Amino acid sequence: MKTLKCDLCDHEVQGETFEEWMNALKPHYGEAHADVMKSHSGSEEEMKTQMNKWMSENKARFDAA
Numbered sequence: 351m352k353t354l355k356c357d358l359c360d361h362e363v364q365g366e367t368f369e370e371w372m373n374a375l376k377p378h379y380g381e382a383h384a385d386v387m388k389s390h391s392g393s394e395e396e397m398k399t400q401m402n403k404w405m406s407e408n409k410a411r412f413d414a415a
């Protein structure tokens with residue numbers, strides 16, 4: 351089990367795998383960073399690119415934790 355901070359604040363989230371961690375982070379993101387999620391608007395292609403970027407950055411953080 352790894353503990354990793356949210357990429358936007360000091361809120362800590364635990365997960366056995368990156369996928370688990372990401373799922374555990376989602377409700378926090380929706381509550382604390384809803385404005386950030388809203389600002390991530392654009393075409394479907396842009397959303398996908400942003401999501402992939404977010405995932406690869408946070409996967410690297412998770413692996414390093």
Ligand SMILES: [Zn+2]
Pocket residue numbers: 356357358359360361378379382383
């Ligand atoms: Zn946060």
